Amino acid sequence: MKNITRKKHLEIKLQSIPTHPKPKVGLEQYTTPSIIASDLIWNAYSLGDIEDMNVIDLGCGTGIFAIGCALMGANLSIGVDVDVDSINLACEVKDKLKLDNVKFINKDIIDFNEGYDVNTVFQNPPFGSQRKAESGQDLKFVKKAIELDPEVLYSFHMASTEEFLINHYENSNLKITHIFRYKFPIPKIYDFHTKEKQNVDVIVIRAEL
Template sequence: MKKITRKKHLEMKLQSIPPHPKPKVGLEQYTTPSVIASDLIWNAYSLGDIDNNNVLDLGCGSGIFAMGCALMGANSACGVDIDEDSISIAVETSQKLKLDNVNFILSDIDDLENVSGIDTVIQNPPFGSQKNADQGQDLKFVDKACQFKPNVIYSFHMASTEEFLIDYYNDHDLKITHIFRYDFPIPKIYEFHTKEKRNVNVIVIRALLNF
């Protein structure tokens, strides 16, 4: 496949990736919009974290970040998710896009082992947008990402926790270099939702492990 050279073209390609086929409230599944995914991947590419790198996406959902990185020249991109429905649609979509540098693993991240040679982690874990959500899941994903010893981690979090997160990253010897800010749309997909859509302020922290 011809390498993408414009962010708008990347966004258009990512629009073809289906959302979570059967969103599960217990997993706090919300699909990352293509405009947000393309912006973050483009920034990561510009910072040298995608092209010829081995990329890992923990909690990949239907695979938008893994496939986006593959489209932008990643050496390899691997998506991991506990949800069989999401992995199935990710595999199907990657085959339609004829991406031979991406693969997907059905697994709980706690059980994930023997993944080596990772350069970059890009992940959108459950970040606690629901009032009754299991808080701290995003930090669990950050801790797991660190176990694979990548050079850099990109991770989504609630913007309201930014001050705490900065301390947390610093305490775990992670050097924050960039903080990207997005209005993340949460559509009405669960029974308890009362609005058609609401925007949640989120941040994506870029942090270095090897510095």
């Protein structure tokens, strides 16, 4: 049952979720700010994609989308991430909030195939904000999401790749219904960062399968 009635209340709840405890540059780990997560989750809830639904958060990190969806009344909210440090922290938050409709799984999303009946997928994959980042990681997440056969997908990407992504989604028989736009703050957490913070333009594509 949903126990959040205002977007601001959801944002405040999500602010209590810690950032990645040991961010790993190879995984391009950046924590989604609560203001962005709460806005996207609230929109998804308004579109009927969360309440009483089975939701999976691929590459969940410390669980902000999985936990947020649970707070908004998801029937079951599952977070999957390869990083055990993040998963352990997500489990601690889940227990602290006493959420019994959340489950976290420590596994590479490529190997995730647990047979759940999925309605909605959220994913904030490595979207290539680093110069040396391996390209195409976000498309691997899209491919996995399609394999899970949900009704709806919400996926973060670099805004600069929007035209390419629209073509890719359409060629994958995905119907894009909404594109949400955000300024995603990248903090100075890795040695190669030269600025205290840099805002990156990202988009979140909502697509129906």
